[in-house]
Amino acid sequence: MSNFLRLLARNKLALGGLIVMGIVIFFALITPLLPLADPNVTNTADRFQPVFSEGALLGTDHLGRDLLSRLMWGTRLSLAVGFAAAIIAATIGAAIGIIAGYYGGRTDNIIMRGVDMLMAFPYILLALAIVAALGPGLLNALIAVAAVNIPFFARNIRGITVGIANKEFVDAARLAGKSDASIILSEVLPNVIPVIVIAMSTTIGWMILETAGLSFLGLGSQPPVADLGSMLGEARSALITNPHTSIVPGMMILIIVMAINLLGDGVRDALDPRLKSGALSRPMPATRVDRKGPIPEAEGDDLLALRGLETQFHVKDRVYKAVGGVDLNVRPGECLGLIGESGSGKSVTALSVMGLVASPPGVITGGAVYFEGEDLVGAPYSKLRRMRGKRVAYIFQDPLATLHPLYTIGDQLIEAVSCHRPIGKSEGRAHAVELLRQVRIPNAEKRVDSYPHELSGGMRQRVGIAMALANDPEVIIADEPTTALDVTVQAQVLTLLDDLRREKGLAILFITHDFGVVAQLCDRVAVMYAGRIVEQGPTDAILNAPAHPYTSKLMACVPELGEGRRRLEAIPGLPPVVDKLPDGCAFADRCHVATDACRRGEIPLDPLSDKRRVRCIHPVSDPATEAAQ
């Protein structure tokens, strides 16, 4: 709760709304205690007094009633009616929504059809019909406004409830022997309440407008009592001659509703967990670059070389060092595996190459990425864009999420080409079919017109590969391309990738967490831990004789088929969080050979042998024995 208020206070607009609302509500509450003129006493002699006139600060209306007094009493009434309507609608609507969403099936079906029926009316028709039946009056207007808003709440809350009712913790509560009523009250409701609060805070303003509207039409509060809407309605006939009688109540409605809306947005933002983490911001076309230190020089003639690459996530005042100085290089035709657990920074490294790390919150803070000797990190966006997909292409993990759901795969393949060179319609189509054939999709002429959802996971990933091949790039960066696939499909996709790279002489940077996959596909491998490369070298050498204790432990953890039933080696503890990296080796706390020296200063990635490097003071295997091999 205090956290919620702190978040709310940080939002300046919401704070402004809160202050204005506080003042308005305060005066509304103390109105009866103030020395105001009676709002309903008419005095036609003093009609239409202007603003700031003697004895009537805001002037008088067409019956000579004091506008200030009427305004304050009217505000009081409008607020009360608006809040009451919101609470009634939210309570009933939420109850209906929760019941429909939780029980599902026929209950849900019948309730929601009823709700749909009510929503089939333009809402005011229903309100007008209710007022017509009950007769004009403020209480009836309140009932009408609350009633027409119930379906909106019911529908909204039902959607949320369905999501929660399908969560595993609800199943767990059932298995713990809880009854339906108890699950609804103690498991579902606490998770739905924030949504109800959000829905209410964003609709109270609307309800106040609606009740004011009905009063404006003469269907709400009846003379002589007036809320803000009927004040405006009564002033309308004198709009041209005495505009102040209209402007006073109108501005008041505007101020109240605006303050409530600002406050409501603040409440929504404070309660939405996604906004807290900054996850709702739009990623920019290219990752933000803010390099502080000197830019490392290119060395050697590698096709793609990462030098001291640093990528961080800046979330509020925290800095997550996802990639903390990574050196990698890929030569033409070579497959380099980058292996690590989740959170090790392997995907961020891969995405940093072409500036695809979502930004905000991602920032490249140091290092360089050289492609054929040219630094891509400092390159302007237009240059980066021209290289994306043409020279360096990507294959991503989840093939359903990474293809556009509303375009055919043919369109998406053609686009991959057409954004780099003009291509005719028939030529583009032929090219797309050819690409699909290359990735061995059967019946390519027909499949080219399919949408992604019509294909199986394995087929979609083949389309992803075809798209990466569209412009014959030199480098393909594959970010866990088979993790989401079943093993039998994975085997096929890996074989395909392996064949293609040999045919086309592609360089591949292959990101994975699976040693088996690395062993089968990659020439060299780099192991990542807590944002840094801890070991790198030829695949066979590392898999046969891992030098870094982390690599060796990690390999021992992974059960491998054919080894039978056994107790697994486990690494104690957890990887460090990258916003609080320890001094020295990040693995030291989990390492069985760590010494005090491991916890001090920078440990370099030192050469172990001709082709191998390791970031460790106490490497596991002896370089001498390895040289002898």
Next chain:
Amino acid sequence: MAGYILKRLLSAIPVLIGISVIVFLIMAMIPGDPATAILGSYATPENVAALNEDLGLDEPLVTRYFIWLSNMVQGDFGRSFALNRPVLDEVLERFGATLVLAGTAFVLCSVFGIAAGVISAANQYGFGDKAITFVVLLGISIPSFFLGMMMILIFAVNLRWFPVSGMWPIFGDRTIWVLLDHLAMPAIALAVVATGVVARLSRSAMLEVLRQDFIRTARAKGVRENSVIWRHALRAAMVSIIPVLGIQAGFVLSGAVYIEMVFQWPGVGRMLVDAILRRDILLVQGGVVFIAACYVLFNIAVDVAQSLLDPRIKT
């Protein structure tokens, strides 16, 4: 596609029946003798008797409903006693005017709302985003009737750019230009609130879509940023914007009631309010059912548009 449209039309029948039941039940809530309530307390005994005869008001509720329904299906919505003419004639005449007003406002709010939302999202936290967000906030906070009154005061009374009210001048030609001159202010006043709502939802839909993996894929392919925003992101965002447009049409239609009052627009909304104040219940009943039915049909069109956009919807 034709099959899908037919299916949707057939599925509208139970909804229409439901609507008629709801309206009928609400009207049945009117306390006291129905005939007197419908005709008002000044009705002559002859009129009351005629109405009882006409609608079989002494019959049980269910029978009355079916009589009313079968009359409506045959195009007989009853007679307005205040106006002394058939309800349907009056509704049809007024509905044309409302359609012009609400239709214009709907087009305005769709086009400007979506454009503002997209621009706002594409420049999140930039100057354009902040400016649009503020204007949108103002738009959704101002009562449309107050906005309309202020527009009359400023643009009609002081600046004399537009006529104060009405759809047509009392004298003179009824040309399209004259109509536009009269339409401009009410249509804009009506569109402002809906534009705000559409802009907000478009902005959040766009922000949601822009974080999706397929946007990253498009960028990784080297697609130009303009195309990423308007081709990839907007198309995907339209899937959630279109249903909102369907709901907004209802809000525009609702807002038209206020705007018609402020601008003396001879539409169906003003007719309903007058009818309620005169207790002309049959006119209210017929008008509500008719407009609701039109709105149902409109929403079927929205569904069809959605199915054209999204191949994942089974047609």
Next chain:
Amino acid sequence: MTEALRLTGLSKTFEVGKRLFGPPRARVRAVQPVDLTVQEGETLGIVGESGCGKSTLARMLVGLLPPSKGTIEINGAALDNADPAEFGKKIQYVFQDPISSLNPRKTIRQIMEAPLINLHNMPAAKRRERISEIFDAVNLREEFLDRYPHEFSGGQAQRIGIARALAANARILILDEPVSALDVSVQAQVLNLLADLKAEFGLTYLFISHDLAVVEAVSDRVAVLYFGSVVEVGPAAEIFANPRHPYTKLLAESAPVVGRALKAPEGRATELPDPLNPPEGCAFRARCPRAQDICAVDVPELHEDQAKTQVACFNPND
């Protein structure tokens, strides 16, 4: 050894395209009639790819989903009512996603107490004692009890999930992909913990996973599921080393293994059969290199094959 769990003809059919009234538009057989037995103290592994019905099977076993047909017997007594509370005392479930199986708005203590209160009516003092006993067994510190789920890592959350399952005092645990959401370094910790708990409390496990190597490492026997049917059952040590069913062989050959060259083990269509339109005969026929004419006509029954092995195939591997 006694039988802990026996499934007889257990099957589940889902109705697709339900209407308000009248019959549904189609029916999908998610689990074909399955017969399985699990001995007390045994770990039975169940492997299969996505969509093979393994999760549906698991949810039926704990009563979260009523079976369409068939019976579940626990220690010889039939459980025929779909009342989770009744199941809960005898058989418990460990979820795949450790975080989403814990209510974000409850403390760990509240989560742990639920089964003790609802299933066992335990008084407060006894509950405290029992919880601290279980937390000790799963190597969790008691200070965690007053925290909320979001404060835990995946591995810790999964330990809490296991602790909750233990709290119900059931002797049979259904482990539905308990480590697939975890990183490999944490995965091993949890697998070892499960092995320790089994020895300590004499538990019986049904271990469901898509990862053959993990299943092989923890199971006594393994059942292979394809398209809702058990196609092969056998000792863990044998089943992947000498697969009898062609599908088991395909799975075993597809798993990436260090030191084995990359080759796609099948060149033919890999599409799973369409559940709305199931094929005649053997469901694996279209992908099978050993398919014969009879495979297109009859559905092979699961039968005793070699010692301890059952297979559902007309033409099994040698």
